[in-house]
Amino acid sequence: MTDAERPRVAVSTCLLGEPVRYNGGHSRDRFLTDELSPYVDWVPVCPEMEAGLGSPRETMRQERGEDGPRLVTRTTRADVTAPVMAVATRSAAELDVDGFVFKAKSPTCGIHGVPLYRPGGEPLDRRNRGLFAGIVMDRHPLLPVEDEGRLHDPLLREGFVERVFAHARLRALLEGDWRPRDLVAFHARHKMQLLAHDPSLYREAGRVVATAGARPREEVAAGYAEVFQRTLATKAGTGKNVNVLQHCLGMLALDPVRRADAVEVIDSYRAGLVPLSVPTTLLRHHARGQEAVYVRDQTYFCPYPDDLRLRNHIPR
Structure with a gap:
């Protein structure tokens, strides 16, 4: 991994151990701070602090409003939707990262399971996103996102980290002075990784690469990035992994x-x-022993640093 390929990952500031929560505390996540931190550059984000709400602060919840969910403090009933939405709109427009880890269940940063209440009453449902997270995710629908709770699941953790590092490698390529041959080489290195997620989308990406010398550079880059990220957003299951493993085995000249x-x-x-x-x-x-360069250099075999040990769980 080169310096240019090092992922930039946005994260809810409290998850890094900063005392910015409503109670003046934090929600430090040890996987993020102890295991992933050596390999990524964090971009801390706290919409409440950026909106000037301070810490400690009054707790908030989402309530139904005439024009959508409102963010209302629980005791004084102050509506703080406007400053948080302003921060969210600005942050989403400026965001240039390879992934985002949000605070679970937060009325601003939760990505699922956030309750929406009747004004001053009981919950209507618990299937909403936080106001800030929702705007970011709508603006960047293919950005790898998770919350720290879901990252406790080894399968979800592996999938998220894989996408983040792939996103960073693609960003490093497209931000440089790339030529069609560079895109061809990039796609070739990622062939098995893409096949493990979605063979049909892999072929679609190949068709984009094939036009690299004939279409405008920006158009090719945007088209390839979209299908590349969409492919990796598709779950890689056991059957597709077996197909890739057998494919790679077929390219190795092994004795019986x-x-x-x-x-x-x-x-x-x-x-x-x-x-x-x-x-x-x-x-x-x-x-490596056979110097089978094409197989050896596939990102499928090393999609992220080996020290993260993310493939050690039994498939289900």
């Missing part, structure tokens, strides 16, 4: 014993007996 061993390991992954890290590590080892 080693090939049979690799097939057995892939079958064990398919059966849910071993995590994905087992067959990927084995195939990467064989690719």
Whole structure:
């Protein structure tokens, strides 16, 4: 990973341990601060503090209004929607990051499960997004986003981190003085990773790459970024991973014993007996030993730093 490819990740400030919550405390998340922090550059965001609400502050909730949800303090019933919405609109317009980790259940930053109340009454439903998070997500629909609660799930954590690092690599390419051959090489390195998410979208991305020398540069970049990010937003399941592993195995010139061993390991992954890290590590080892450069250099085998150990869970 080059310096240019190092991800920039926006995060609710309280999750980094800063005392900006309503009670003057924080919600430090150790995965973010202890494990992920060495590999990303954080962009802390706290809409309440930027809106001048301070910390500590009165608690708030979303209430139904004539023109949409309102953000209302629980005790004094002050409507603070306008300053928070102003911060959200400005932040969403200026945001230049590879992912966003929001504070779960927050009336401003929650990405799901936020209650909407009747004015001064009981909840109407609990399926809403925070006002700030909603604006950011509407403005950047393909941006990788999660909250710290969902990142406790190993499958969701792996998927989010994979998308963040892929987003950063693409950003580094497109922000540079790239040529059509550079986009071709980038797409080739990501072939197996994209195939593991959505083969049809991978082919769509390839069609965009094929036009790189004939269409305006900005048009190609925008088209490729859209389909690339859309592909990675599709879940990579066990079946698609097995297909990719078998595809890579077919490109390695192994003797019958080693090939049979690799097939057995892939079958064990398919059966849910071993995590994905087992067959990927084995195939990467064989690719390095044979100097099978095309297989060895696939981002599928190293989509993020190995030290994060995100593929060690058993598939479900």
